[in-house]
Amino acid sequence: MTRSYKHLFGPVPSRRFGRSLGIDLTPFKICSYDCVFCQLGRTTRLTLARENFVDLDETLSEIEHWLKNDGKADQITLAGSGEPTLHAGFGEVISFVKARTRIPVAVLTNGSMLYLPEVRKAAAQADIVKISLSAWDQESLEKINRPAPGYRFEQLIEGEKQFRNEFSGKLWIEVFMLDGINSTPAEVAKIAAFVRQIRPDRVQLNTCVRPPAEESARAVPEKSLRELATVFEPAAEIIAEYRAADGGEVKVNEQAILEMLQRRPCTADQIAEVFGMHLNEVSKYLGMLTRSDLVTATHRNNDVYYFARKNSGRAACLKE
Ligand code: SF4
Structure with missing residues (x-):
């Protein structure tokens, strides 16, 4: 952690x-x-x-x-x-x-x-x-x-x-x-x-x-x-669109994904890229976070974006 x-x-x-x-x-x-x-x-x-x-x-x-x-x-x-x-x-x-x-x-x-x-x-x-x-x-x-x-x-x-x-x-x-x-x-x-x-x-x-x-x-x-x-x-x-060269060394867990989503909405692909994870694993974490009501999803421009809910902590994201 x-x-x-x-x-x-x-x-x-x-x-x-x-x-x-x-x-x-x-x-x-x-x-x-x-x-x-x-x-x-x-x-x-x-x-x-x-x-x-x-x-x-x-x-x-x-x-x-x-x-x-x-x-x-x-x-x-x-x-x-x-x-x-x-x-x-x-x-x-x-x-x-x-x-x-x-x-x-x-x-x-x-x-x-x-x-x-x-x-x-x-x-x-x-x-x-x-x-x-x-x-x-x-x-x-x-x-x-x-x-x-x-x-x-x-x-x-x-x-x-x-x-x-x-x-x-x-x-x-x-x-x-x-x-x-x-x-x-x-x-x-x-x-x-x-x-x-x-x-x-x-x-x-x-x-x-x-x-x-x-x-x-x-x-x-x-x-x-x-x-x-x-x-x-x-x-x-x-x-x-963002492409991470090598996300392999970034540590990841449910909390890390939640903190990222508290900063900005992301697609599952973007999360997978930055953390160097397989999409299936990202889906597993997103599933847990969604079921816990900490994260919600919305469709935008043919993509699904995941947001941290306001009650999940600080409601903010990275502005680029
Ligand atoms: S400058 Fe505009 S886009 Fe940037 S944080 Fe302020 S309101 Fe948001």
Whole structure:
């Protein structure tokens, strides 16, 4: 049985990073946005105020323990139940990790707080920073991302542009496409024009492959996404389905699967890949968890996704 941590999760499958150890600095669900496509569900605390939402010393001590006793992952990622840059000490977490391991550190952020110089400075210590941009003006930002009151589209764009000027690591932008909301060629051209100004190293197009916050958030068909990818500079990549190179050394049991599902909904195939297990074995665990009422399943885009029920522990998942 692996030690269970309060602020670490995984390693879990990530379509960007292989097996990623997550560090979750925001209790469910504190965010500066309340995106219609969020796979975590609705934001319960919508805020622009940065605080020590979780205890910094406790988090650093968990990281130290994990590095000493396990320490195997392709990536260490600040992500989780909300917006990581809202934690006032996220920069200290990055410097702590960087001083102790060569495992690359990534920050998955919506980019909203990068208008603050101290947030840019803290994030710039990471190896990879993935920001997001799915809107082209105030109106579309409010429709898609539903930011905290008073937040302006200009803050987002200027913050992301300024960060590019100051950050020498890899900057990726994720554009989340929603059918009927931001996916017409004219809308995409406007988003792409802003992306060009930010000068990212990579552009990634995503859509609702996992169950979103709102039923109205609909996926853009793959064929359309491929056509829209050529509008971006550099040309956007469609985020491929996750494939783990080797899940053999990750320890697995019912609790590990439950903890993973508390972080994000997954298909049985995804669980099998990350843990290097046969699908039959995954099915056995999922069967036990479902019968115990800890996990439930839902159909989405021809796949069955498994969720941890709210009463199974913390209701959160990995946002990529
Ligand atoms: S998708 Fe990310 S930025 Fe949007 S509400 Fe969810 S956690 Fe916040």
